[in-house]
Amino acid sequence: MRKPKPLYEKFFSRDFSLPIFEIWGKVEGSKNKFWTTEAQPFLPYIVFRNIGKTVESYYDPRGVKWIQDTLISRSRKDDDFLKDLEKSASKKIKNLALVYERQRLLSKVELVSFLKDVEAYWPWFEALWWACGSHSQIGTHSASLLKLREQTQDFVPKSDALVRASLAHIFPRLERLSHTLTFKEVVSQKPPSRETLQKRSVGYFLVGGVLRVDVTSSDIELEQGIAFEQIDVETGLREFKGQVAYKGKVQGVVRVVLSARQIDKVEEGNILVSTMTLPDFLPAIKNAAAIITDEGGIMCHAAITARELEKPCVIGTKIATKLLKDGDIVLVNADTGTVFIKN
Structure with missing residues (x-):
């Protein structure tokens, strides 16, 4: 065999x-x-x-x-x-x-x-x-x-x-x-x-x-x-889950940021979506109403910063950047770690 x-x-x-x-x-x-x-x-x-x-x-x-x-x-x-x-x-x-x-x-x-x-x-x-x-x-x-x-x-x-x-x-x-x-x-x-x-x-x-x-x-x-691990996203998926980093519930427009060169597109009240935030993302994090990441852990940058700034945050979703795109409207329920796609 x-x-x-x-x-x-x-x-x-x-x-x-x-x-x-x-x-x-x-x-x-x-x-x-x-x-x-x-x-x-x-x-x-x-x-x-x-x-x-x-x-x-x-x-x-x-x-x-x-x-x-x-x-x-x-x-x-x-x-x-x-x-x-x-x-x-x-x-x-x-x-x-x-x-x-x-x-x-x-x-x-x-x-x-x-x-x-x-x-x-x-x-x-x-x-x-x-x-x-x-x-x-x-x-x-x-x-x-x-x-x-x-x-x-x-x-x-x-x-x-x-x-x-x-x-x-x-x-x-x-x-x-x-x-x-x-x-x-x-x-x-x-x-x-x-x-x-x-x-x-x-x-x-x-x-x-x-x-x-x-x-x-x-x-x-x-x-x-x-x-290589294949992370597939189910067609028509309307909600997904991750780990709660900081609790809260908010709805907003998605902005996907994959590098520090894209942080300027995050406006006040947007939902910041990234593989993982880094220190250079801080201006975008301050503008964001909530944070969603693919990666995560209790000591990751997104979790630490979300707690400091008291921003609702869901980490470790694995699929956020694959599923969501700029302009999507989502409800982030960081009390349960669930993200709902509303558009």
Whole structure:
């Protein structure tokens, strides 16, 4: 009997530059982690798929479980592990934050150095992320870890904002295509043709550090012996559910926002719909009457911000951005986590 293909689940959709995705995949799929001497046994651990407006991150859930189990085991064997993780992660992020908070354009040399610093910090960020995802199993120290996770939520989006702006500054002739340069191309300052970059901007796969264009999902599935999760939306669906992040009930007009460059279209009283909000979305969140996201978790940006601003919020719907479109009228019942399509 033929062994079933592992199903890769879509965990995140983000609009980041290619160098950030390269770091993300390289670090999380590598064995060079301070918290274990073992290597990730499930490879490729992550597959990135650029669909044009955003890049989807597909994970092997067996690899996610392996990381979570490894962190839980380490925390139970070493009473100081979580305390040391918190202390070191907090200390190491400060120098990076000094750079990305200023948002001063970087030279090529400075940008390369910054990207290396981002890569060096990523294992700590990864451990912090998944440890917080397992907070109910890691003991009493989890509360302070959750607080630190909240404090570091700007790390990737603000780092990416600086990388994007600096790439545009260093490679002005490439205009909006500069964010599709690889790290090696930034270092060499030898970008490929505009045609190549244009192809990357509308679609690519990043698998095990190898960038692929002109291939389909089926090609990657066949080559890697995997299957991508398919999230289908039922025809004629008039309501769907998610997790309550902040209670309330409101009706309004939908505005779908997939990147920070689209936040200006959210007007007062609109319903903000996104895969997941990021710090750059704050002006849109303040205008919105409610928030609906595909992704979610109690520590996600949308949940944290909704609680702070007291905005009705439903997270983790999985299908909101696929089902809803600009102009739709919805009733958000965040008391029950249900969204009703009214038009």
